[in-house]
Amino acid sequence: xxxxxxxxxxxAGLSRRGFFGRAGAAAAGFAAxxxxxxxxxxxxxxxxxxxxxIDLTHTLGPQFPTFFDTPGIEFETRAEYAKxxxxxxxxxxxxxxxxxxxxxxxxxxxxASVDQIAADTLVVPLAVVDVVERADNDPxxxxxxxxxxxxxxxxxxxxxxxxxxxxxxxxxxxxxxxARFIGRDVDGTLHFPGIAPEAAAWLLNDRExxxxxxxxxxxxNGPSTExxxxxxxxxxxxxxxxxxxxLDQAPPTGATLVVGVPKVKDATGAPVxxxxxx
Amino acid sequence: xxxxxxxxxxxAGLSRRGFFGRAGAAAAGFAAxxxxxxxxxxxxxxxxxxxxxIDLTHTLGPQFPTFFDTPGIEFETRAEYAKxxxxxxxxxxxxxxxxxxxxxxxxxxxxASVDQIAADTLVVPLAVVDVVERADNDPxxxxxxxxxxxxxxxxxxxxxxxxxxxxxxxxxxxxxxxARFIGRDVDGTLHFPGIAPEAAAWLLNDRExxxxxxxxxxxxNGPSTExxxxxxxxxxxxxxxxxxxxLDQAPPTGATLVVGVPKVKDATGAPVxxxxxx
Numbered sequence: 387x388x389x390x391x392x393x394x395x396x397x398a399g400l401s402r403r404g405f406f407g408r409a410g411a412a413a414a415g416f417a418a419x420x421x422x423x424x425x426x427x428x429x430x431x432x433x434x435x436x437x438x439x440i441d442l443t444h445t446l447g448p449q450f451p452t453f454f455d456t457p458g459i460e461f462e463t464r465a466e467y468a469k470x471x472x473x474x475x476x477x478x479x480x481x482x483x484x485x486x487x488x489x490x491x492x493x494x495x496x497x498a499s500v501d502q503i504a505a506d507t508l509v510v511p512l513a514v515v516d517v518v519e520r521a522d523n524d525p526x527x528x529x530x531x532x533x534x535x536x537x538x539x540x541x542x543x544x545x546x547x548x549x550x551x552x553x554x555x556x557x558x559x560x561x562x563x564x565a566r567f568i569g570r571d572v573d574g575t576l577h578f579p580g581i582a583p584e585a586a587a588w589l590l591n592d593r594e595x596x597x598x599x600x601x602x603x604x605x606x607n608g609p610s611t612e613x614x615x616x617x618x619x620x621x622x623x624x625x626x627x628x629x630x631x632x633l634d635q636a637p638p639t640g641a642t643l644v645v646g647v648p649k650v651k652d653a654t655g656a657p658v659x660x661x662x663x664x
Numbered sequence: 665x666x667x668x669x670x671x672x673x674x675x676a677g678l679s680r681r682g683f684f685g686r687a688g689a690a691a692a693g694f695a696a697x698x699x700x701x702x703x704x705x706x707x708x709x710x711x712x713x714x715x716x717x718i719d720l721t722h723t724l725g726p727q728f729p730t731f732f733d734t735p736g737i738e739f740e741t742r743a744e745y746a747k748x749x750x751x752x753x754x755x756x757x758x759x760x761x762x763x764x765x766x767x768x769x770x771x772x773x774x775x776a777s778v779d780q781i782a783a784d785t786l787v788v789p790l791a792v793v794d795v796v797e798r799a800d801n802d803p804x805x806x807x808x809x810x811x812x813x814x815x816x817x818x819x820x821x822x823x824x825x826x827x828x829x830x831x832x833x834x835x836x837x838x839x840x841x842x843a844r845f846i847g848r849d850v851d852g853t854l855h856f857p858g859i860a861p862e863a864a865a866w867l868l869n870d871r872e873x874x875x876x877x878x879x880x881x882x883x884x885n886g887p888s889t890e891x892x893x894x895x896x897x898x899x900x901x902x903x904x905x906x907x908x909x910x911l912d913q914a915p916p917t918g919a920t921l922v923v924g925v926p927k928v929k930d931a932t933g934a935p936v937x938x939x940x941x942x
Contacts, residue, residue: 646924
């Protein structure tokens with residue numbers, strides 16, 4: 387597989403230039419900062435081969451924890467094998483449930499919906515930042531700019547057009563310990579790690595990153611009421627991934643992430659299949 | 665990227681052996697035929713690189729044609745930016761709408777649901793069989809065993825563990841001419857091409873194929889009331905893809921298909937993102 391940037395423009399998608407062009411305009415309106423355009427990552431990476439695949443996706447059912455304290459999905463039976471000769475459901479689906487994508491329009495007055503995210507920004511280098519130990523000591527831990535600088539000191543500059551994933555160790559407890567995964571306290575405040583807005587701003591302004599990912603319920607940490615990272619990142623035309631699974635199996639760098647998101651018109655988010663190829 | 669078979673077993677998925685083992689058992693019950701087990705395709709294919717990506721996915725909205733004459737998706741607004749500071753919908757989704765997967769359980773009393781399809785059978789070699797000219801002359805055209813034999817005469821034996829895709833030219837008209845795409849006549853009978861059950865049976869018994877794909881509404885052709893290909897193929901534990909887009913851009917052989925299907929528990933089908941890497 388070639389790295390993303392050397393892929394041809396996809397017929398039905400938006401061009402990278404168009405996508406990030408709008409992103410910059412939107413971000414300028416929100417944060418009054420200049421956003422570095424994201425060039426094609428191919429310029430710095432040669433074609434490469436892959437030898438194994440990691441499924442970064444949780445199974446989504448009615449029991450999977452959600453941010454909203456309601457089931458993420460419910461089923462209505464439309465056909466049954468015994469009666470109709472086949473089985474079929476209709477889903478009532480909260481589009482931000484399970485392992486899912488946040489499209490720019492999720493936190494912006496205007497912005498790309500799921501179907502408008504450029505296809506070639508959905509196949510990107512994956513950078514995994516391990517904050518497990520810090521998150522074990524602080525359930526509200528915010529991944530910081532220092533964490534990113536430390537990652538670069540070990541692994542080199544973040545690849546152009548990559549997805550930066552926070553690995554807080556929460557993928558392990560999403561199913562086994564949903565109460566801890568959500569972290570709701572007696573006052574109703576949630577507690578789980580997220581990405582600091584200042585870290586997101588640094589990535590937006592000083593690096594060339596297509597997406598953020600977290601293994602928790604939200605890009606912002608549990609207690610956040612401002613949703614600063616959501617606002618900054620999505621308003622800038624980038625996408626986010628939440629409830630990512632199995633990041634403990636992914637290398638810090640070198641994998642390619644494929645974001646398998648159904649191309650649903652106008653959607654602000656959608657459940658996804660995430661494969662990392664190593 | 666390595667070809668699928670050399671990928672490590674994915675933690676949360678079923679093993680290929682387990683998947684096709686159940687498939688064989690189910691098929692034996694239905695068709696009283698022995699089904700050839702499908703070995704890992706890696707045995708015959710070396711690691712390879714890819715240089716471009718083709719998006720084989722239609723955009724799914726309420727207007728996209730469905731088999732059932734009802735909208736495939738409808739939206740309920742859960743949050744609005746102007747009022748709530750963010751946008752969010754709940755989808756009412758027919759799980760067999762748009763470019764989607766049929767899981768084995770769709771046409772079987774027992775069988776794998778979407779979440780139970782082994783992850784490593786979702787990244788497979790793609791074989792595209794062009795029947796556009798025949799479909800132009802016969803809207804009910806059935807891809808035949810002869811078509812498959814002719815494909816092999818040109819391109820060699822179908823790769824182990826591949827997806828066989830029927831390219832009937834219907835991807836071009838799904839959006840531009842939905843009435844012709846559905847082909848409903850005055851009596852209510854539908855007209856569009858599909859795959860003949862005898863061709864599916866040959867693939868099941870004499871080749872080692874993971875999935876079937878069509879650029880029409882159904883694996884069976886429009887007038888079918890028996891759904892012979894659905895029953896044979898899905899009961900054998902294989903998956904199917906319907907409403908595939910842009911097959912005119914895919915080569916007859918040499919591409920790798922990634923089936924990005926959300927991992928929804930118990931689902932009989934699901935909208936997917938399909939990427940072909942060439």
